Amino acid sequence: MTAALTTTTAPATHSALVYDDPDQYAREVGGFLRDGLACGHRALVIAPSDRIARLRAHLGAEADPVTFVDDSIGYAPQWNCYRVLLDFAAKAPGVRCCVVAEQRLATRVPAEVLDYRRLEAAINLVFAAHPVDLLCPYDGAGLADDLLEIGLRNHGVLLEDGDPCANDHFHDPLVSLTALAAVVPPPAGAATLDCRQPADVAAARGLVRSSGVAAGLDPDTVDDVSLAVTEVLTNALVHGAPPARLHLYDAGPTWVCHVHDGGRGPMDPLAGLLPPVEPADHGYGLWLARQLCTAVDVGADRTGTHVRLHARTTR
Template sequence: MTFEPATRPGTGPLRHDALFYRTDDDYVTGVRSFVRAGLVAGEPVLIAVPGLRLDLLRTALGGGTELRFVDMAREGRNPGWIIPGVLHAFVEEHAPARVRVVGEPVWPGRSAQAYPRCVQHEALINIALAGRPVSLLCPYDAVRLDVEVIADAASTHPFLIRDGDRQPSAGYGHPENVVDSFNQPFPTPPPSASTLFFESSGLSGMRAMVAALAHQAGLDREQVDDLRVAANEIATNAVVHSGRPAVARVWLDDDGLVCEITGSSVLTDRLAGRLPPSPVSDSGRGLLLVNYLCDLVQVHTDNTSTTVRLHMHRRAEPATGTAPTLGS
């Protein structure tokens, strides 16, 4: 997959800017200016930011029906779901009209485990939405986030905004190169991990192991079912595509449960699971569904294998939401 834009990224239909803010006033001023420009132009506006930032913007912008607010900490808890479930869904809903989105996928307190997938997400926007009529503003806390995070934001956004001044990013890199630079091997699973080598005939045993340990981890019934489905999707792909045995490792962590599956097939499509497949396609729905079901999905691939880690976190209250439409 090669990204060769006809024009400089950020000057075509897709506008993907990073807003570096230092105070709440900076944050509100930058977002409000962006949103108001969209409203004046008659563009639908989506605001997808986490937690207290959502409350801050609701107060500053008002709650008119022309604005849609989404809690990124919930809907974007798995960075792999942001493009298909938040951005692409909004673009398709209003196509062919131009839309405007405030999206904050990285914030102070975002887990270190999720961060590499966040950077890959930001880079992949430049491929997944290339040529689409979208103006996307991504706020970054320039005070509380590490300097490395700010540098990564500069590498994934063609234009940067500081103090109201929009300038091309000197650090912008080709999206594929950024994605590949974060394709790093995972830390070794703990010695306590339960391990199962399996072939296609052993999928039921793998599902049983995952379900039993999910119960032990304190996940609720819906989460147990979701993780079992997600693990089965990844495990099936691992043994069917390669025709060789695969290995599942499952362990409890502080948040809940981690299920890791390694197979001999090699995942080459950087956008796999990030965009809905064509309605006439017979494939491409599995990883999309997995991204929807899990709290975090990590992927590492090399020349001989692919490893997928599925994270499911304990929750204090039942989750709500609408299941994705995987065929559109």
């Protein structure tokens, strides 16, 4: 296997591995980690528990310097994986990291899968200047074709038999993110509340709480979504064009809080994808929402700006 890059100034890499069985997984991922460790890089693995156990067994004592995070923590919610990676890198500034990131993608509902497409595309842009080599394994025998396509579309390099190869299926990440920002209008039967001033946010928060309980969400989820709506709706009132409207409705396996205002400025596809330095910085509300909700859709059309906050239901 080709050794990982040894300098922190080298460009970030974002590679995919499509593996057919657990043995291939352990061999390929284990080799990737060994190469990184041999170069003095720090190693992080975010993966399902069975994959972590397989890697530990394969690496033996070589697994000791590797930090392992179960995907039930690292991807809860999905955008938390960015924070896990950033926090890991911050513990040793200037030291290159080799990172393996995989989750139980087959268990995700459609809104989460759509958001994961954004996450994988955005990695190519938001981590481009970071000293990191990121490998994303995909279970070729267990995932449906549409899920495997996420890996093929969003990684410039494929790992094949230990060697990195250029990926002809790679798409421009900005083009992908723009396509994923298509607006889905609220259904005709959605509950709607008009908000024209900051004082209306309290009424919106109350509606979210009562409606969330009625939708079958657990109390902690209701609290999280209520906080996310407060942030996004406040942002719409401050930076958007009135009125701001809150629509609440079911969307299959998720319950949606849809904030819509009349602002129609150009959308930054990377808004809120990384934690701002200060809470008052631009993008903080969206970043917080992505840490609190199952999935977040952001887009704009001729009617204004739309932010859809999804909470996964148990019904």
